[in-house]
Amino acid sequence: MVFQLVITILLAALLSVIAAPLSISLAWRFKLIDRPGSEAHKIHTLPMPRAGGFIIFFVMIVGSALSGIITSELITPIIFASIIILAFGIWDDINGILASWKMLGQFLAALFLIWQGIMVHITGLPALDMLITIFWVIGITNAFNLVDSMDGLATGLGVITSMFLMIGAFQSGQASLALFGALLLGCSAGVFYFNYSLSRLFLGDSGAQLLGFMLAALALVYTPPDLPQASSWFVPILLFSIPIFDTTLVTVSRLRRNLPVYKASRDHTYHRLVALGLSPLRSVFAMHLAATVINLLAFLALFLPPVWANVIFGSILAFGLFALYWFDFRA
Numbered sequence: 592m593v594f595q596l597v598i599t600i601l602l603a604a605l606l607s608v609i610a611a612p613l614s615i616s617l618a619w620r621f622k623l624i625d626r627p628g629s630e631a632h633k634i635h636t637l638p639m640p641r642a643g644g645f646i647i648f649f650v651m652i653v654g655s656a657l658s659g660i661i662t663s664e665l666i667t668p669i670i671f672a673s674i675i676i677l678a679f680g681i682w683d684d685i686n687g688i689l690a691s692w693k694m695l696g697q698f699l700a701a702l703f704l705i706w707q708g709i710m711v712h713i714t715g716l717p718a719l720d721m722l723i724t725i726f727w728v729i730g731i732t733n734a735f736n737l738v739d740s741m742d743g744l745a746t747g748l749g750v751i752t753s754m755f756l757m758i759g760a761f762q763s764g765q766a767s768l769a770l771f772g773a774l775l776l777g778c779s780a781g782v783f784y785f786n787y788s789l790s791r792l793f794l795g796d797s798g799a800q801l802l803g804f805m806l807a808a809l810a811l812v813y814t815p816p817d818l819p820q821a822s823s824w825f826v827p828i829l830l831f832s833i834p835i836f837d838t839t840l841v842t843v844s845r846l847r848r849n850l851p852v853y854k855a856s857r858d859h860t861y862h863r864l865v866a867l868g869l870s871p872l873r874s875v876f877a878m879h880l881a882a883t884v885i886n887l888l889a890f891l892a893l894f895l896p897p898v899w900a901n902v903i904f905g906s907i908l909a910f911g912l913f914a915l916y917w918f919d920f921r922a
Contacts, residue, residue, distance in 0.1 A: 592761065592769070599658055599773035600780075606650040607781020614645035615792055627791050639791075641684045641744075643782055643798020648677050650778040651805065655771065663767040668707035669808040672777045675700040676732065680797030690853035693736075693796070694729060700804060701728035709811055713824070727827075728807050734834035735803025737841060739794050740859040741871060743787025745834075746794065747879045749779035749802045752830050755886045756809050759826075763816040768809060775805060787875075805832070807846045821897035825904045829889035833882040836860065836911050844919045863918045 618624065618640030625639045655661035655670065679696025682688055701724060704710065710724040739745035757772030779802065785791050794802070810827040828835065837860045845852050864874035885907060892900035 592766065595658075596757065596761065596769060596773045599770050600777040603650050603654050603774045603777025604781045605777075606653055607646055607778050607784075610646045610649045611642070611781070611785050611792070614638045614642035614649070617645055618642040618795075621681075621685065621777070623681065623795060623797075625795070639793045641795025641797065642792040643786065643794030644677050644680050644684070645797075646777055646785075646792075647805075648673065650781070651771075651774055654774040654778070657750070658770050658774070660767040660770050665709065665812045666771055668704055668709055668854055669812075672700040672703040672707075672808065673801060673805060675703065676801050677738070677797055680795065683796040693733075693800070697729045697732050697800070697804070697920040698725065700732075702742060703727045704728065704808060704811070709808065711811060724811065726791045727811065728804065730838070731807035731810075731831055731834065732800050732803040732806065734831065736799040738834045738837045738859065738861075740837075740857075741801040741875055742790055742793075742859045743783055744861060744875050744878060745799050745802065746763050746779050746783035746786050747875065748833055748848055748882055749806065750776055750783060751879060751882045751886060752806050753779055753809075755830055755890065756806070756813055759815065759890065760809075760813055760882060763814055765813065768813060772809060775802075775809070803848055806831070815893055822895060822900035823893055825901075826889045826893060827902065827909060829885050829892075832838050832885045832907065832911070833860075833878055836914070839911075840915055840918060843915065847919070860918070898909075 600856050623641040625641055627637065651673070652661070652670065654668060660666045661670065675696055679688070679693060683693060703723055705721055711727065713723060714720055735745055735748070738748065753772050753775035757769050757776055759816075760766075760768035760772055782792075782794065783797070786794060810830060812825070815826065817825040840860055840863075841856075841858055842852050844858050845854070845856070850856070861874050862880060865871060865876060869877065888903055888907065892903045895903070
């Protein structure tokens with residue numbers, strides 16, 4: 592299985608390299624272009640194709656078919672629901688739709704997952720579990736869209752999160768989920784190469800939302816193996832801790848200043864790290880490093896007694912609140 596996972600990661604990375612030139616051409620043809628100066632927070636100097644969504648969708652479809660998981664009862668619903676996210680994302684990349692329309696697409700995709708039986712089972716109350724599922728899917732999808740404030744940031748977080756989800760699914764014996772995580776890992780790495788190293792494309796709303804949605808859905812169906820829920824309930828939250836923190840930071844910051852929550856601005860975690868004196872490269876690296884450390888602590892907590900596991904979660908939560916104060920309230 593380990594060999595198969597490695598091959599799947601390499602396959603996804605190769606498919607990304609193959610798909611990138613075609614996706615860039617499609618983006619130019621359908622006018623999915625991010626123009627310099629189109630909004631106040633945009634600092635790039637050349638028009639950039641928003642081609643990330645095309646690449647991710649192509650790799651996940653073809654990779655799932657070649658690895659034999661496309662017919663899995665857990666994977667098929669995720670792929671079909673992803674079509675909704677991709678369609679609304681492309682619409683947004685072309686026309687710049689309202690936030691309410693974006694959330695409608697995310698809501699419909701979440702409902703599709705629930706219709707197919709993919710949802711949390713935490714409270715034992717179906718209606719409440721459905722609401723938690725919808726909140727989770729919409730929240731994480733938007734969190735990845737919001738955290739995409741610098742080249743390589745969202746794709747790097749995608750690499751880290753998918754890697755830990757892949758390892759967790761492998762450990763729990765969920766082979767199809769492990770392979771899906773491997774595809775997301777290789778795909779994120781491939782897009783990272785073109786987005787960060789070569790600076791030839793942007794993820795766009797279609798790419799950032801699609802990546803966030805697929806990771807959120809994968810976390811929904813991941814089940815830790817024979818471990819007490821008291822030690823595992825917070826693991827998905829920690830795996831997405833950096834996008835969640837960034838979303839919380841900009842939401843609180845904008846509400847405090849009576850600014851529209853969904854109006855793009857240079858007030859994200861990345862921008863604040865740069866303002867503190869870190870270079871753009873080190874700011875991105877710092878966020879990737881924080882995500883890696885927290886994800887490692889999340890998996891460590893799985894194998895600890897519930898009391899100590901929740902001490903870890905509480906400590907990370909307390910540090911996050913302190914960071915929120917440091918970045919915004921003391922300013």
